[in-house]
Amino acid sequence: MTILAKLTTRLAAVLAPLLLGACAAVPLPAPLAANHLFSDAAFKPPSEPVGAADLFTLSPAMRAYLNSPAFTSQVRQKGAQQGLVSALYQKGELKLEYESSKTRTAAETYDARVGNCLSLVVMTAAFARELGVPVTYQNVMVDYTWSRTGNLYFGSSHVNLVLTENSPAFMRAYQNVLPTLTIDFLRPKDSDEFHTHPLEERDIVAMYQNNRAAEALAQDRVDDAYWWAREAVRQNPNFITAYNTLAVIYQRRGDNALAERVFRAALEREPENLVVMHNLVPVLAAMGKTGESNQIKARLAVIEPHPPFYYFNRGMAAMEKGDFQEARNLFAKEVKRAPYYHEFHFWLGIAHWRLGDGRSAHQELKLALDTSTTNAASQRYSAKLSQLKGGAAKRKRLY
Structure with a gap:
């Protein structure tokens, strides 16, 4: 999950703050030393265990x-x-939802269904x-899907997994390509045409920890968010x-200097990362670096004149x-470019209702x-539909 958070912000991203999840396709500089990125003393201990040791562990019920x-x-x-x-x-039998x-x-997923x-x-x-079935994880190269919670905007990437037939060794020697089966949840339209990028298991683990953050x-x-992002x-x-x-968390805590340092560390690795650039703009402005903030803002306006939301x-x-x-008209434009995001449909419906178009x-x-x-x-939304069907909308506002 990436975060794009606006301080006025699944897999995921934050924008000013924006949160995103992605894998670099080019060689990366060596990571900075931890003491340059982390600030443990500024945060309380986590209220829950932080880690992923049991991420893939089967429970007795699963066995x-x-x-x-x-x-x-x-x-x-x-x-x-x-x-x-x-x-x-x-x-x-599981009836997963x-x-x-x-x-x-x-x-936890098995238990909750x-x-x-x-x-x-x-x-x-x-x-x-x-079961001994080989697994490969993939990042499907589609645009981020954006959502929001309060003043945080979240951008979700899309991952799937491929199961390879576990043929006996003597059969694999005679097979150039083993049969595979792609498992894709919430499959994007025309996803077969999208490129994929292989992910390692440590990428999946990091995505899980970032989502928890x-x-x-x-x-x-x-405080909990910090420890998950740090991990x-x-x-x-x-x-x-x-x-x-991590930088968005520092920004939330009011440590703009450390937020800037981590944002810049990210840009050293991905200089064209739009989410990080968006999030860096208000940090620089808050630190009095108005000129550089305006330069990045102007560059973003050219690259992405109509950002998420x-x-x-x-x-x-x-x-x-x-x-x-x-x-x-404006809500309809958002629905057109993000047809599966519920909040856009909701507010488009409210606008229709305010214009007297109950059917739409x-x-x-x-x-x-x-x-x-x-x-x-x-x-x-069920409650709002009930209001509309029951005629309550004629007597009071839907929102």
Whole structure:
């Protein structure tokens, strides 16, 4: 998860602050010494264990499931690779659901029966490893999907995993290419056409730790966020997203000098990282480095004139002014470029309702419900739909 946080900010990113997750494709400079990046004394000890030692650990319940008649029957009929997929995700007994509010370990995901994209990847990989099925992780090279929590903006990248058929050694000697099966949660449209970049397991571990940092920050648990981000940097010094998250945390704590140092360390590795550049702008301005801040801002305006939430924020300003037609047009632009983000549909529906178009309002609120990724959002949109259907919207505001 990357963070793009606006201090006025899954896999993930933060912008001013923006949080992002990505892998560099070029050789990177040696990581800075830890004492140049970390400030342990400035933060309280974490309120929870911080680490990933049990990320892929199977619980007793998971092992029991592997030995259950239903699961062993699937594996016996279809082989370990296809049997695993059939048992877990093709109307299997688990009935797993997508839920983005928390990144979980394999055991936590199995126990809760819900998880975000990364959690489901981790749980599937844990089962596959236990069955001896080789696993490869991939970063799918698609644009970040942006969302927000309060004044934090989160950019999520997309990862999937590939299961390779575990053929006997004597068969592998005669096979040039082993059969593979790609497991992709929330598969992007036309994703077969996108390039992929292989990830190591330490990348997945760092993504998990970075997500936990971003989630803690969204809950205003800044001390916990620091320790998770610190561990992500320590785990994988080349994971730029974690640098960005760590710097955003320093910015939240009011240590702009240290935030600048970490942002610059990230830019040494990825000079064109737009999220880091966005986040560095207000830090430099707060430190009185107005000239350099304006230079970066001007450069960003050329590279990315309409950043994430650009039309949405303008639409919200139009709503406050009572210009609902302009708001509707602006929200529609955000929906067009991010059709699976629930909040854009919700506010487009509200704009339609304020303009007297109840039918379009209902359609957009239904889309908001369909694309919501947390239980809290789903409950909110269900309630609004009930208001609209029951005629309550005629008597009171929907928001």
